[in-house]
Amino acid sequence: MPRNEDTPNRVGRGSGPSRAELEAARDKVVPDVLAEDLDVLFCGINPGLASGAAxxxxxxxxxxxxPALHGSGFTPRRLRPDEEQQLLALGLGITNVVERTTAQANELSRAEAVEGGRSLRRKVGSFRPRWLAxxxxxxxxxxxxxxxxxVGxxxxxxxxxxxxxxxNPSGRNAHWQLGPLTEEFARLRRAAGLPDRRGGR
Structure with missing residues (x-):
């Protein structure tokens, strides 16, 4: 399984949480950004340590x-992680296949992924988004x-x-650079019938 989306590539002064803070974030749960009847619910693999710390x-x-979310027209500007609740007003949300944080996604067992898939089905059944991405x-x-x-x-x-x-939008996913990744996000936006929210577009 690939590296998860937000594990830091390096840790140092000015680069975010300290190594101790990251280690303390292992196995934490980052709350979903979720409401009923969303247009699109984005689902990551599982949170990385940076997300657990933040x-x-x-x-x-x-x-x-x-960047891909904004560049594809889902959001009117590039949001920061601490602005994630603003997604709900746009009909968007975030969850994960597996809730617990790890340094890398390959720390998850296949059994965890399978159980995560079952949990995700239940969550989708309860909250009824139009699309799960x-x-x-x-x-x-x-x-x-x-x-x-x-993909698709x-x-x-x-x-x-x-x-x-x-x-996977991880910076370590060398198979998908930002341009093609953004276009895949845009394909979903168009399929969902959502407007391009970027100003002047």
């Missing part, structure tokens, strides 16, 4: 989630047992919720 999703400066191909394959899953719309639905698979 208490916000996608908190590592190297993550490309926030899972961020990470390997995580999706492990959680739902679909070894052939590829999925044949599977969860009740009335349609499912879209997006690339």
């Amino acid at each position: 208490g916000h999703h996608f908190a590592n400066p190297g993550t490309r989630f926030w 899972v961020l990470g191909v390997t995580a999706f394959r492990d959680a739902f047992g679909d070894r052939g899953a590829k 719309p999925q044949a599977m639905d969860m009740g009335d919720t349609r499912v879209w698979l997006l690339p």
